[in-house]
Amino acid sequence: MPLAQAGPPEITGLPGRWMLVQRNDEEIAAQPLDDAFVVRAGASVRFPAPWPRGRGTWEVAPDASLAVFAGVHAVRAVDPSGATRWEVRHGCWYGACREMHESYDEYADRQDHRYPESGSVGFSADGRLVWAHVRGPLSEGELSPDTADEWLVVDAADGRVLARADAEAAAAGSFHLPHPTDPHQMGLSIGEGQDGAPLRWGRWDGKELTVDCLDDDLCLLSLSPSGDRLMTVSHDQDSLAVRDSRGAVVEALDWDAEAVVPLHPDAPTDTDIDTDPDIDTDPDTDSDADEDELSVCWDWAGGFLDETTLVVSTVESDEEWGQGRHWLVDTTGTRGFTLVDYPSPVSGEPSVLGGGVWSTMSETRDVLHVWGLPGLAG
Template identity: 85%
Template sequence: MSVHARLRATVPALMPSSQAGPPEITGLPGRRMLVQRSDDEIVTQALDDAFVARAEASVRFPAPWPRSRGTWEVAPDASLAVFAGVHAVRAVEPSGATRWEVRHGCWYGACREMHESYDEYADRQDHRYPESGSVGFSADGRLVWAHVRGPLPEGELSPDTADEWLVIDAENGRVLARADAEAAAAGSVHLPHPTDPRQMGLSIGEGQDGAPLRWGRWDGKELAVDCLDGDLCLLGLSPSGDRLMTVSHDQDSLAVRDSRGDVVEALDWNAEAALPRHPEAPSSTDADADEDEDEDVVELDVCWDWAGGFLDETTLVASTAESDEEWGEGRHWLVDTTATHGFTPIDYGSPASGEPTALGGGAWSTLSQTRDVLHVWGLHGLEG
């Protein structure tokens, strides 16, 4: 038995895929934007509740460095874009003016220089593939949370601090608080609490070394950081912000947790135990026979993708496309955390490309194979 997805909207990219990264839909219901980044700029377009472009003109933010040299985020009201680069976090207005900049240590691991500009290392071969941090706006857009490589120009937290987590005033760039992230990142992603601007999730990737997950609370004076147990990738927050969706670093376990990292009501599922094997995969008997005849091991494991999120407070969308591609069409799953229906495969009518991205309000999106169109999906009874 499967559930049938209903196509709610087809959203074309703002720039050709040959010139830019894939388009993204950001923001909460009622404040959604289509956003896309090229080497030269970020372009945003406001969307209405039907995912149709609003009448107002698009907003463009000139980029201070190529998109391969860091990450970025746009304020909820599209008044500011913040770029997390190799040597600095820079806030840029639509005019191209720099509102503020916070310099920090270099994200290229062997470099100990405090660069003053991108031009200092733009053509250096050893800085072509740096590690990176990230930035995230609070729900109200007044704060920027930034994960950076230390130290800041005004000094280190301690000699052993590698990565720092900052809370910054979005208006003037003043660093309001800083804490040791207790990580050595290859990359990271911020996920803001949907209603409380003083809470933020930080999902850190350390490559093969692990995936530390941090939860930050700023009380107006100090930043308190909870280090959640285990190597976990944070994929989404429920509309209330009370629940987190995580997938383990080894991709075996999907769970719903609270902000302390505790599993909620035993909502923790091992992929192989919870899901059926791909219908086109060989049986265990066939796999054992193949292993006897061939030294190559036949991998039949089902594993979760690092993708998905909350459609509403109790419903998730998840996928196993990465492990499914060995055998055929990738599968997406509707997850009912009330245990009424459990895991149900999603039927799109034709093969879906890639992984799902939860948008809230009962909607999720998939990217076309040509990477120039976003398809927005929903289910009857979940749309809001």
């Protein structure tokens, strides 16, 4: 799709079920890929969208049979014909609105609904469940009417709400990370803007949804192939950690960015910095920058390449000085942190795809490059 009308392409799904997907205001295009990231012949599918892409988030089922749209007023499942498979209505994601909208048309042209907050949806690894983070309440009560955000487990086939729980958050946005092998477990990373980043872990036993509130200041970025380990970055982007599913740091695998990552090699040295704000020694340079600007922070990106190897990045704090950097992290302690030496320049942050590989996007945001390590990528 032309980028003037669409978001950038993405590779989604777990190993063996990767898809190249892209969305514009009218539809989602999904192209299943083989293990060599080649489009499977005759497998491309398109899903008509019920509302513009700026009014929510979306997810495509692992078998590309269904797309689920998390909108301002409802979660809606759509098949390739454009028919609605099912819909779960909920409270409005525009913060000041207390209406239970019945359709997108009710607020499509309202200026106050142009930039709503949002929830998200995620398919379980087997595609049979949809986990949905929504603004409460649902159209039928069960939880307290004062509940701000709810977390639902929904039958992907017919839209039945199988379980629901208070997410104990008031989100500006969120995203799901499915357990790679257990469809009854899911991670939910919630963003509350400057207020925090609640991290939730859900377990559904077939009858009841149990939600563990792991932390209110962590972003969940990746799960290890076994699903036993979580990779997190703190809300302030200072700390990178590997944790268990209860939120505890595993074997002291917790790293402060400034302690383990050197400043960008093109960043100014201490002698280049004018620490007196009243003296401008060179008006054509950034010499007025104070020492607080010369810091390193983790990006909210990256993840597990295998059970003990991570790829992470410091692009956000690097880009002012030059090429953004990606790092390999050996959590066994054998090699520590290693700067990734790409054979050609890369742009932006890494997106881990599973199976020992990750992708980067071109500067024009219309091409994806997939990378792997010899002996690791499968």
